[in-house]
Amino acid sequence: MATAADHASFLPPVLTFLSAAVIGVPIFRLLGQSAVLGYLVAGVVIGPSGLSLITEPETARSVSELGVVLLLFIVGLELEISRLISLRRDILGLGTLQLGLCALALGGLGFLTGLSAGAATVIGIALALSATAVALQLLEERRDLASPYGQRAFAVLLFQDLSIVGILAFLPLIAQTGPSGGGEAWIGTALQSAGTAVAAVIGVVLVGRYGLNPFFRLLAASGAREVMTAAALLVVLGTALLMEEVGLSMAMGAFLAGLLLAESNFRHQLEADIEPFRGMLLGLFFMSVGMSIDLTLVMQNWLGLFLATLGAILIKVALVAGLFRLFGSSWLDGLRGAAVLAPAGEFAFVLLPVGQELGLVDGPSGRLAIALAAITMLIGPIGAKVLDGVLSRRATAPLEPEHEVIEDAEARVLVIGFGRFGHILNQVLLAQGLSVTVIDKDVEQIRSAARFGFRVYYGDGTRLDVLRSSGAGKAEVVCICIDDPEATLKIVDLVHAEFPAARTYVRVFDRVQAIEAMGRDVDYQIRETFESALAFGRATLEALGLSAEEAARTVDDVRKRDLARLVLQQAGDPLDRADPLRSLVRIKPEPLTAPLHASHGLNPETEDIIARERAGADG
Known part of the structure; x- marks a missing residue:
């Protein structure tokens, strides 16, 4: 039987995370910065490179990723299928171009600086992906998710989540060094994985379309609100786990679950039930990213990491802003969208270790790339805030009509x-x-x-x-x-x-x-x-x-x-x-x-109807 001491052993890390959040986030909000930055810096302070109050950030990240999952579920709840269909041009066109061009530019730059072709490819793709949690949090704080540039940014993020299964299948292909038959085997495996993923998505859609509303209606009839909360978490986490098992991201599964419930009668209740879990776990995720930054490694390579961070952010901002402009946004909206998409994504912490396991990325390069991805997530919100201030002053000039806040x-x-x-x-x-x-x-x-x-x-x-x-x-x-x-x-x-x-x-x-x-x-x-x-x-x-x-x-x-x-x-x-x-x-x-005459029918059937109506009125 667990003792009181065993239970108490869970309290110090929990209290550490809570203390870091309630101290760090208000300070940065008072300074006019994003709450994301407050969480990231708090993670650096309490992590192994700071005060070492938390020594295993990987454990925290495995739990905190649920925050990203719940965030995508709530985004799905607020996005109707008709709206998603209207975004298909941005998802497929803009999303494909953003990921392809950014990966090519960043990977090419890495190859020119001495990385192998395989390492440059993996690192280029990892840095080309954007931080879904950071971007959506910034858009929510600005209340710009429904704006034109916010919707385009979301379309890019959605395409990136959809592309993960293909990227994970692609990495073993470029790592294959055996005979040519091995490449064909990997292609067959990739096609099988893609087919499994498509079948799982179709299954989730069918169950969600015909089963979720009756399910929640039955639970609502019980009158137990806590059961509704448990059911909401069951649907979100169950769908997320299924998608992860077939090679898609957990976030993609949660988004799909939210999308299927977007028109449900229980939509607002589900959102209210999930919101508290989403906020706390998302903050924990940002802190876990901050804890993953190795300050010793950063100090030893500060100049190279500084230049790499600056170069990666500027390249992504330039390319994404140009693509937004190509797809109909104004230059100012393009820059706003590029700023929120500039930080590297959560999947960098998945792809880079996979690249190391496959022998595509060596140990030192992988550690530096992970540090670089984390630093872009740390610097990104600051850059977005600064850019917002500059664009706000620029927008006062009546040179070009912009989206009104x-x-x-x-x-x-x-x-x-x-x-x-x-x-x-x-x-x-x-x-x-x-x-x-x-x-x-x-x-x-x-x-x-x-x-x-x-x-x-x-x-x-x-x-x-x-x-x-x-x-x-x-x-x-x-x-x-x-x-x-x-x-x-x-x-x-x-x-x-x-x-x-x-x-x-x-x-x-x-x-x-x-x-x-x-x-x-x-x-x-x-x-x-x-x-x-x-x-x-x-x-x-x-x-x-x-x-x-x-x-x-x-x-x-x-x-x-x-x-x-x-x-x-x-x-x-x-x-x-x-x-x-x-x-x-x-x-x-x-x-x-008052009628001048009583009503009368023109045929026996009508007269019968009128007679029954009069009898009912008299009774």
Whole structure:
């Protein structure tokens, strides 16, 4: 049986990590730097090259990689499949060119400095990959993941994760020194690995598409929230492990799981459950990278490592910025994207040891390359911060319109939803030259809204963080113009609770939802077809010979009668107010003016239906 001392032995390293995080990160945030840098420096301090409070950083990294896994899961949750399809050009085109050109340039530079062809290839590929965790963390801190350059950067990172299986299969091929038949065997092995990976992905997609929602629905019915949390972790980590077993990255598996659940009814609950684990484990990952930096080796080779770090970052920034520009980004956005992709990736710590095992990279070169990769992850956030400051000053000059940072928006009107209703509303607002921010989670609607010259934000309006970042706290009016009645009422509740100064103008679907909106004290509500039907009726009356004034009076009278009935229906009776669902079910279309004659059917079947309806009403 474990003793108290055995349990207590786990506490010192845990307390060390927690202390390093709560001391290091706030200091660097106060200095205006990224939290990533705080974690990395904290890792250097507590690691073997610093105070030696943690002597085995490899153990910490094996656990902390789960932070990257959970980060990719949350990114997948926030990215709909339609959005992923719209990124296919950037994933396949931009991603391929970035990895190929950067690997060629960095590997070629290594070959010119004396590395063997095999070592130059491995190191070039390892440094060409980007740090998914660093890049996404920087984009999240800036709230730029939904921006055009953020989406392009994410597409590159996604392609890199997809390419890992191919890279790992490629390394043994270039290490093969036997007869030519050996190369064919390796090709067969690579094709078999690729086939296994594709089959696993298809299996995960099928299970996720048809099994996850019923699974979570069953668990939700139990009412045990901790079981939902356990199920979320089971899905994420199980998918990640499966992908790792077939040669893909764990992060890729987690992203796939998140993507499959992106449209689930349980999406927001899953994100809330995973977020605390993601934040702590991701911080641990950054600290483990800091601990892997061998300061003795760095001091002995400081000049060479400094020049190599500077050269690697500048080469990647130049190439990536040029590629972003080629794919439609502005130069400023290209530089922003290049800055977050400049640090070497987590997979450098996988590829370089594999290269050493295969004999492609010798021991000294491998250790220096690992140190170089870690230093780029340390320097990268600083460079990105400096570049941001320079570009911010540059962006003040009206030489080239750039992507506007949504957090700084002070639009008077926030429009949620750019469908057929929101489109017409924005025509009116545009005619008066009002400052407007539009948010929508449909890619095609975002493209349409961009033509209006408004600030456009890709996101789900039912999310509080999306409302905050899109400027709801500064908007005078929040116009809710989405189709989903349930989501509409959820947004109303969020705005009233978090942004009480903003007025809520709501487009509702029908009479039932209008009464629900009135019960929530919205400032204005209108049924999507009500006014258009009144206008249609007015035109019909005029076509039948009524004067325009008489037709208008009739329509106004109907409008007033309808409003009065809405108020009465909202009040209901005491029995109905005790059961809102019962009250809403009883709301049926009723004439606002007494009919001149009783209805009658034109055939026996219709008469039978009318008779049964009258009997039900009398009963």
